[in-house]
Amino acid sequence: MDIAEHGAEAPEKQGIGEYLVRHLREYGLLFALIAIMAFFQIVTEGTLLKPVNVTNLLLQNSYIVIMALGMLIVIVSGNIDLSVGSVMGFVGALAAVMIVEWELSTAVTMVTCLVAGGLIGAAQGYWIAYWKIPSFIVTLAGMLVFRGASLWLLEGQSLGPFPREFQMLANGFVPDIFPSGVSQAVADLLGQKRVNVLALGTGLVAAGLIVWMELKARAQNKAYGMAGEPQAFFIARIGIVAIALIFILFKLSTFRGLPNVLITMGVLTIIYAFFTGRTVTGRRIYALGGNEKAAKLSGIKTERLTFLAFVNMGVLAGIAGMVFAARLNSATPKAGFALELDVIAAVFIGGASMSGGVGKIVGAVVGAFLMGVLNNGMSIMGIGIDYQQMIKGLVLLAAVIFDVYNKSKQG
């Protein structure tokens, strides 16, 4: 994926230094993630990147990433959703009640939960889009209502456990499709005890695809006479992304392979990155957030888009709710408490603008993982939750200050 694809607006000939200054934000995010990972890798004496911890990291942050995708769209459209933590908890509770108490099948439950998430999003989006009630107010109300609703649904108790197939949503792994002989051969070759060839292969194929797509895009830009990023940057950036991807999947392959939720997360990320970057509707959401009145006067159905942004957010909160419940193997009334703040923080760290119209899916995902690595790294180090909160708060503030500073310098 492309964090720095806005290379095109730079004038033809410029120094590498100047280029870096102009695009500090995009590279900064990537470098910050790498720097933080390197830091924790050293201070935790290698624990951070142990296969088991890498797997954990992905699982722990999956629901935040999933919701960040929807939140990015909501924020780009010029709104905010404070209710996602509560909605996520509510849908988890609904799943538990349906499966454990009413003994419904997993499939029926999952579909119902997605529909419920969408309906909740629609109920909130309706007031925001068609009645112009500020999203802050509507979703603040939603946050209280659905927190209360999950307490009511669960009668204040935790509810579980879930059947195996529901748990698989979060805790399952994709079985290796390659015969064990192949796996053994690859493992011997790499000097590992075992290697999940599917996971490793996925990493190689994904890295290859990214390199291929980037090269194609670069060639196309060149054909249109746009100045892309300097060659050295291009190679370094793509190299780092590809190597990191292969590295992570290699780590996974020496543990239990591809987590199901990584597939969910990856596919959703690709779909949403494509949707926001390359489709008519996606572009219109940016226009809506950039200048709602101008968008409306250009024939864009701004109300409907706002409404749909919240419906989509609700569905994603529903998915996240099920993943979260499946991971804990029970629904608790506290599930998702204050999680909306982590999701919103991820989107802003990822470079989205509070006033709407600016932000990228990949940024939000990297932002989520940046927060995730911070959480995880500090927990391994045994830093107390008190300090963790303070540090996370300061990181968010720093990221936004950095944005504003960058903008004022360019403006």
Added chain:
Amino acid sequence: MTALLEMRGITKEFPGVKALDTVNLTVKDGEIHALVGENGAGKSTLMKVLSGVYPAGSYDGEIHYDGALAEFGDISDSEAKGVIIIHQELALVPLLSIAENLFLGNERARGGIINWRETNKRTEALLQKVGLKEPPSTLVDKLGVGKQQLVEIAKALSKEVRLLILDEPTAALSESDSQALLDLMLELKQQGVTQIIISHKLNEVRRVADSVTVIRDGSTVSTMDAKTQDITEDNIVRDMVGRDMAHRYPARERRAGEVLMEVKDWNVWHPLHTDRQVIEDVNMAVRAGEVVGIAGLMGAGRTELAMSIFGRSYGRNISGSVEVGGKPVDVSTVSKAIEAGLAYVTEDRKSLGLILEETIQRNITMANLEEVARGQVLNESAETRVAEEYRKALNIRTPGVFQKVMNLSGGNQQKVVLSKWLFAKPEVLILDEPTRGIDVGAKFEIYGIINDLSKQGKGVIMISSEMPELLGMCDRIYVMNEGAFVGELSAEDASQERIMSLIVTE
């Protein structure tokens, strides 16, 4: 007369750009001095240097004010010396009263407690001075732009002003409000207030200014004194653009074809005050290749008419019908209006026409994304091709179509808005103040674009507050007053006097 202000050799550089290059400006005590120049020529930068927005030390050159070297560190420094600037974008708080606004930051108070009696008394005195008949407790929100401008001037007067700088004070004003403002300027001159006016409207400059300084590309081109020489608009224009502008309005072969669009019995009510009718029984037609003007004062309902036709973007209880090419069309939403072949180029390009944070390319394709997409999937190279095409056709001056629109000058921004609507492939374009706030050179280009549209057989409806522009461009002019059409003049019959008399006699 001695000089109140002398700016000598002012040079101001921004990273990569020399905004001002050894500019000299001498303003005599008690005169009205006009500062003219194309957009981006450096007028506003010069005034920012003068008022301390760019503090002493951040520029080269010297400012002598009132006989002494002035080194203003910020705006409060210059205001303390009586230099007060009224910006184009008014700096009033809409939900505070006139009195509260006048003394904002300068409250009549003792120990932090406001003396309302004194505040109101002084406000009344100031309002009388500027000729504004409103109670001090009126919220600024409730005033029109013209009256708000007067409040700004009253605010300046409350601060013992010696040198008053007005940055395009009449840009948003109607003809009569502008006249009132110019009269007020002359009266303030009588009271000894020296004034600098920045304006694009050369007839106004001629009317009030004692001397004129022309700035082009960051340098002083000329200074003319009304006493010693005859200041003509042609002189000024020549100095502004660096060439003679024999024809301010490019010629066009006038031939109107079949009726393209017809609006019948159009009625609109105010969106909030539901008992107020904003548009009354308007009937209007545009032929293919015709440029039709709508003249009228500010508040006559011209913008409201246009926006109500364009997808009911204004008003409620709208009744009447619209026909395009002889067939009734549905214009109940903006997208339906676009589909019916209409386009509306707003008078307020920054808040209604553009996404300033976005690139030129994305602004141009915004109203017709389907054309650069297959199904839902955008084709970015097709999009770039389209943007490049319009950049060349409309001569948008920019390093590339990936520049953000906010970095462009007013004229180039207007061309982006026009490109957006041209790309939507309309049959009829409604242009609302298409040349507002843009410089002479860009205006000429916009007129050329309008002529091209007419040549292609499109219908153009042009709303403008500048009567010479309507007279120079239109085949036919509707005159509008208080929500209704009060007359219709052909190009041959129309004159400023006839238009005004139609408005006044109604």
